[in-house]
Amino acid sequence: MNSSTSTTFRLSLMMFLQFFLWGSWFVTLGACLDANGMAGAIAAAYGSAPIAAIIAPLFLGLVADRFFSSERVMGVLLLVGGVAMFMVPGHLKGGDVEAVKTLFLVHMLCYMPTLALGNSIAFASISDQSKFPALRVWGTIGWIAAGLITGFLGWSKSPNMFLLAGASSVALGVFSFFLPNTPPPAKGQPLNLGSLLMVDAFKLLAKPAFLVFIICSTLICIPLAYYYGTTSVFLSDMGFRQPASSMSIGQMSEIIFMLLIPFFFRKLGVKWMILVGMLAWVLRYVLFAFGAPDQVVWMLFLAIALHGICYDFFFVTGFIYADKKAPVTVRSQVQSMLVFFTQGVGMYFGYKIAGAKMASDLSAHGPLAEAITTASPVVELSFGQQLARMFSVGLPQVDARLLSEASGQWKAFWLFPAGMAAVVAVIFFLAFWDRSADGNQ
Numbered sequence: 001m002n003s004s005t006s007t008t009f010r011l012s013l014m015m016f017l018q019f020f021l022w023g024s025w026f027v028t029l030g031a032c033l034d035a036n037g038m039a040g041a042i043a044a045a046y047g048s049a050p051i052a053a054i055i056a057p058l059f060l061g062l063v064a065d066r067f068f069s070s071e072r073v074m075g076v077l078l079l080v081g082g083v084a085m086f087m088v089p090g091h092l093k094g095g096d097v098e099a100v101k102t103l104f105l106v107h108m109l110c111y112m113p114t115l116a117l118g119n120s121i122a123f124a125s126i127s128d129q130s131k132f133p134a135l136r137v138w139g140t141i142g143w144i145a146a147g148l149i150t151g152f153l154g155w156s157k158s159p160n161m162f163l164l165a166g167a168s169s170v171a172l173g174v175f176s177f178f179l180p181n182t183p184p185p186a187k188g189q190p191l192n193l194g195s196l197l198m199v200d201a202f203k204l205l206a207k208p209a210f211l212v213f214i215i216c217s218t219l220i221c222i223p224l225a226y227y228y229g230t231t232s233v234f235l236s237d238m239g240f241r242q243p244a245s246s247m248s249i250g251q252m253s254e255i256i257f258m259l260l261i262p263f264f265f266r267k268l269g270v271k272w273m274i275l276v277g278m279l280a281w282v283l284r285y286v287l288f289a290f291g292a293p294d295q296v297v298w299m300l301f302l303a304i305a306l307h308g309i310c311y312d313f314f315f316v317t318g319f320i321y322a323d324k325k326a327p328v329t330v331r332s333q334v335q336s337m338l339v340f341f342t343q344g345v346g347m348y349f350g351y352k353i354a355g356a357k358m359a360s361d362l363s364a365h366g367p368l369a370e371a372i373t374t375a376s377p378v379v380e381l382s383f384g385q386q387l388a389r390m391f392s393v394g395l396p397q398v399d400a401r402l403l404s405e406a407s408g409q410w411k412a413f414w415l416f417p418a419g420m421a422a423v424v425a426v427i428f429f430l431a432f433w434d435r436s437a438d439g440n441q
Contacts, residue, residue: 010179011122012138017175018118019139021078021168022111023146023251025085028156028244031232033092033100034369035157041097043355046229048105050348052112053339069183070124074117075176081110082169089159111169116336125180137255144251151245156232161244198340201326201333209434210325213274216428217318217338218346220278223417223424225350227284227310230358234288234410237368238295239395246391250307257308261316270321271432277314278425280306285418292410297393318342325434354417361413364406371398 025032026049030042084106091099122135146164155161205211235243265273284303291299318338326334358365375396395403 007125007180008135011125011135014118014121014172014175014179015135015137015139016142016145017168017172018114018142020142020146021165021172023143023248024150024168025161025165026228027147027247028150028161028232030229031236031243032157032159032161034233035236035373036092036159037095038092038097038100039366040359041101042229042233042358043351044101045104046225046351046355047348048101048108049112050344050346050351051105052108053347054344055109056112056116056339067184069181070117070120071176071179071182074114074121074179075173077110077114077117078169078173078176081107082166082173084110085162085166085169088162088166092159092162107169121179121182124182133258137258140251140255140258144248147244147248147251151242151248154242156242156244157236198333198337201337204325204334207325209432212428212431213318213321213434214338214341216278216424216432217314218341219427220281220314220421220424221342221346222350222353223285223420224281224310225347226354226414226417227281228347229351229354230413231288231304233358233365233369234292234414235300236372237365237406237410238292238300239372239393240300241392241394246301247304249301250304250311253305253308254311255308257312258316261312264313265317265320270317270434271429273313273317274321274432275425275429277310277312277317278421278428280309280313281421282418282425284310285414285421289411289414289418292414293404293407295393295395295407300393301391315342357413357416362406362409364402364409368398368402368406371402372396 029045033039033042033045084103088100088103091103122132126132126135146168150156150161150164153160155164205214231247232243235246240246268276284306287299287303287306290296291303319335322334322338372395375398
């Protein structure tokens with residue numbers, strides 16, 4: 001294996017493990033906490049991700065970019081984060097809510113900076129930026145593999161998923177020390193607080209189109225958080241046997257639409273790409289809402305499969321637009337600012353609102369979940385049988401009135417973020433206008 005092939009292999013494996021780690025627990029975290037008596041911790045647990053996304057740029061600017069090689073910082077963070085994840089099952093079984101919340105926060109504070117560090121290592125090690133998508137797609141494959149394995153093992157609601165995540169984190173942490181050496185890019189340079197606080201990036205908000213883009217991107221992430229925080233719980237109530245595996249269908253579609261982005265970008269341009277992405281979220285939630293009362297399986301699977309359009313058209317196009325509008329000298333700042341507002345501020349409030357709505361509006365969920373668990377026999381399944389459960393949907397015999405009440409509540413629950421996303425899409429359609437984004441002056 002020559003040097004170039006070795007580097008490509010190591011970077012691809014890094015991407016695979018990095019997203020395998022995240023996908024092994026994040027997808028069905030809500031269902032797992034709910035099934036283990038910690039439904040009240042769901043919002044805080046998911047909220048650890050946006051908090052970490054807000055803090056990560058500061059950490060990278062103060063430490064990772066100045067003092068230590070990227071691969072070493074990444075290795076240490078993942079080892080610490082892995083230990084935190086190993087500790088979750090014990091505290092979860094012991095009912096220690098605060099300890100569980102703290103451990104998720106520690107893990108995500110360690111994990112989130114590695115996303116940027118991994119990208120930095122990759123870009124520093126390849127000769128052409130156009131090679132990056134071929135590396136990054138292994139991250140999506142890793143996420144899919146994690147969902148399938150978690151589902152096949154029957155761990156969609158089991159604390160064992162956190163052991164898998166811990167093992168993945170430690171494995172990647174050790175492997176990180178064997179990644180290509182990537183020295184700190186700002187070593188020896190004086191600390192620039194303006195750069196650290198993204199001051200130059202914020203100056204772009206003086207441009208009306210970019211300001212509308214940032215505001216709408218932040219607002220749309222509030223209803224978006226509903227999907228990540230509560231879908232696994234919802235699918236379990238709808239009779240999905242292995243929600244982790246079923247939800248991996250969304251990442252499969254993501255690969256397809258990721259490859260199609262250049263084509264659609266030429267045909268539609270920035271505004272329509274982002275708008276289609278926003279409207280796809282509206283459609284997804286409407287399908288969830290109207291598929292819930294009668295457990296219409298095709299509507300629920302279609303909603304999951306829309307993830308490729310939902311994620312790629314909105315997030316990927318947004319990153320491309322931000323990079324295009326930013327001066328070369330502040331591109332990293334602008335990308336950090338976009339992550340700060342979307343994955344940070346928007347998602348944080350989204351998880352809070354979704355958690356509160358779930359607690360107040362889904363009173364029938366708890367009794368229904370308990371009835372499903374009680375009526376579902378524990379059976380040993382072969383690998384092939386577990387694989388088939390990816391598409392297996394069917395409720396055991398439960399009280400029809402209870403199911404009807406819970407399904408009606410889920411319908412109202414999903415219509416709320418659908419309405420929010422629709423309002424943001426209308427605002428974006430009316431207020432955003434930037435012909436230069438598509439290369440037209």
